[in-house]
Amino acid sequence: MTTLQQRPTSPDEQLDRLPVRAPRALLTAVERPDESPRLRAGVVVASVVAMLAVGFWGLDRGSMWLDETATYTVVTRPVHQILAVLDHIDLVHGAYYLLMHVWMLPGGGEVWMRVPSVLAMGVAAAATAGLGTRLAGARTGLVAGLLFAGWPLVSYYAQEGRSYALVTGAVLAATYCLVRALSGGRRRWWWGYGLAIVVATTLNELAVLALTAHAVTVLLSRVGWRVWRWWAVAVLVCGALMVRVTLLSLEQADQVAHTAAIGRSTFVVLQGKFLGTSPWVLTLALGLVVLGVAAELRRWRHHEGGALAAVALPLLLVPVAALLAVSLVHPLFEVRYVLFCVAGLPLLAARGVEVLAALAARATSRTAVGWAVAGLLVAAVSLAQLPDLRHERTVGSRSQDFAGAAAVLRAQAQPGDAVIFLPMSFRLGALAYPEGFAQVDDVALQKTAVRAANLRGTARKPADVRAAMLERDRIWVFGTVNLRVKSTDKAGTNQMAVLDEHFVQERRNVVRGVEVDLYVRKDG
Numbered sequence: 212m213t214t215l216q217q218r219p220t221s222p223d224e225q226l227d228r229l230p231v232r233a234p235r236a237l238l239t240a241v242e243r244p245d246e247s248p249r250l251r252a253g254v255v256v257a258s259v260v261a262m263l264a265v266g267f268w269g270l271d272r273g274s275m276w277l278d279e280t281a282t283y284t285v286v287t288r289p290v291h292q293i294l295a296v297l298d299h300i301d302l303v304h305g306a307y308y309l310l311m312h313v314w315m316l317p318g319g320g321e322v323w324m325r326v327p328s329v330l331a332m333g334v335a336a337a338a339t340a341g342l343g344t345r346l347a348g349a350r351t352g353l354v355a356g357l358l359f360a361g362w363p364l365v366s367y368y369a370q371e372g373r374s375y376a377l378v379t380g381a382v383l384a385a386t387y388c389l390v391r392a393l394s395g396g397r398r399r400w401w402w403g404y405g406l407a408i409v410v411a412t413t414l415n416e417l418a419v420l421a422l423t424a425h426a427v428t429v430l431l432s433r434v435g436w437r438v439w440r441w442w443a444v445a446v447l448v449c450g451a452l453m454v455r456v457t458l459l460s461l462e463q464a465d466q467v468a469h470t471a472a473i474g475r476s477t478f479v480v481l482q483g484k485f486l487g488t489s490p491w492v493l494t495l496a497l498g499l500v501v502l503g504v505a506a507e508l509r510r511w512r513h514h515e516g517g518a519l520a521a522v523a524l525p526l527l528l529v530p531v532a533a534l535l536a537v538s539l540v541h542p543l544f545e546v547r548y549v550l551f552c553v554a555g556l557p558l559l560a561a562r563g564v565e566v567l568a569a570l571a572a573r574a575t576s577r578t579a580v581g582w583a584v585a586g587l588l589v590a591a592v593s594l595a596q597l598p599d600l601r602h603e604r605t606v607g608s609r610s611q612d613f614a615g616a617a618a619v620l621r622a623q624a625q626p627g628d629a630v631i632f633l634p635m636s637f638r639l640g641a642l643a644y645p646e647g648f649a650q651v652d653d654v655a656l657q658k659t660a661v662r663a664a665n666l667r668g669t670a671r672k673p674a675d676v677r678a679a680m681l682e683r684d685r686i687w688v689f690g691t692v693n694l695r696v697k698s699t700d701k702a703g704t705n706q707m708a709v710l711d712e713h714f715v716q717e718r719r720n721v722v723r724g725v726e727v728d729l730y731v732r733k734d735g
Contacts, residue, residue: 246349254349255340258356262336266329266369269604271322274614279372280639286311295664306413307374324372331380332369338383339554346519351565358557363487363599374414375547381411382421382551393432405445417548420530427525470542484546491595503562527555564588612723613640617647619720619727629654629683633690633703638667654679673705680709688728
């Protein structure tokens with residue numbers, strides 16, 4: 212399938228080549244006589260359409276959760292207020308917030324906020340299909356694109372109002388540009404690669420992990436020093452542009468202080484996120500991936516190809532391994548930081564599908580049979596993943612249902628009631644759904660989030676909060692389920708002490724991830 216270019220045998224032939232072309236073997240496109248340019252373009256289009264259909268399906272879950280409320284409440288502020296926030300928190304998301312501010316200027320709510328993520332995953336699906344088509348043929352490309360579109364982890368972040376889908380789209384676009392550049396493409400592919408990497412790292416600096424996978428791909432491609440020079444230039448430009456932001460963001464490292472240390476649960480979560488919860492998916496998808504890897508390694512060993520493995524395996528494994536290694540020293544591992552790695556799974560699974568489809572076609576001497584087998588396997592994987600996809604379109608798929616909790620408060624609160632938030636970060640629910648809090652007073656708030664240039668405002672002194680609480684007969688508590696307060700949360704500990712001493716719980720309402728309780732004075 213994939214062939215290797217040989218070093219030109221004459222000086223004239225070398226001079227005819229562009230300087231960005233490598234003097235040794237490169238990843239080259241699979242050329243099949245029955246695959247026209249129109250077919251290859253159709254594969255990409257079909258993959259994008261499938262991704263957009265999955266992404267827009269059920270985009271309105273009915274509520275935002277904590278991270279999405281952070282996006283919404285920041286990007287709807289004026290630019291100077293966004294910049295003020297970035298001085299204190301979330302600098303790593305600064306470019307995304309400014310981009311989303313422009314997107315939200317015409318207006319629109321939480322559904323409109325999620326649309327860029329859907330579109331970005333459309334770009335990612337196009338790149339995945341393009342990689343599969345170029346490195347293993349149109350059928351592999353189509354299967355890879357369709358599997359990517361229906362992969363639960365991809366679908367989940369396609370419907371998130373956060374930066375991770377955009378980072379994935381940029382990284383996979385960069386990967387496609389890199390493959391074209393390594394295939395002896397024109398200089399524009401190196402420019403495209405550099406631009407895409409800069410976009411990805413600007414949206415989230417941890418996208419730099421993708422460069423570790425790309426370095427392995429370049430190494431496996433057995434290219435000459437000229438190609439390494441172009442790749443190094445792209446990396447250096449990216450580094451030069453990001454160094455200041457990276458240094459400044461280190462001052463906000465406490466934002467990831469909650470990240471758990473590496474343990475067995477880390478790998479359980481990683482497996483669940485990447486492969487979903489269905490045992491059928493685990494069995495079928497992993498079986499196809501193993502078959503695809505075996506086929507690629509066999510071709511590599513016999514010098515017949517293996518180009519897809521040289522791209523997909525490093526993309527799947529290397530950034531994850533790098534982040535895990537870093538997290539052994541400083542806990543930082545979150546699956547969303549290496550979301551783009553998931554594209555390696557549908558690419559390798561598609562290669563496994565291609566092996567089975569090709570066997571069926573040869574056994575029956577009918578090309579159509581091969582396509583039918585591929586279609587059946589894609590349908591089998593998709594049906595196994597369907598329960599996860601349906602669940603993702605409900606409020607139960609996220610950590611909090613702030614809209615539902617705000618609705619409870621709107622229906623039951625009375626004018627003059629007080630409200631406190633445990634923890635303070637849950638005040639984001641009030642900022643995102645202010646209509647639910649119109650009748651209550653936030654007695655612990657000193658400065659609003661806008662005035663404080665942060666996400667949750669600043670609290671009054673404990674003594675002042677205590678006095679304000681004791682002036683009220685009814686206090687609503689908007690907090691985590693079972694009102695768990697960390698021992699390090701001195702403000703929350705103080706407020707719970709006042710409630711335990713002077714109030715009694717009269718009403719308890721629990722929605723997804725949020726508890727809304729009414730406390731009344733014991734002597735009222």
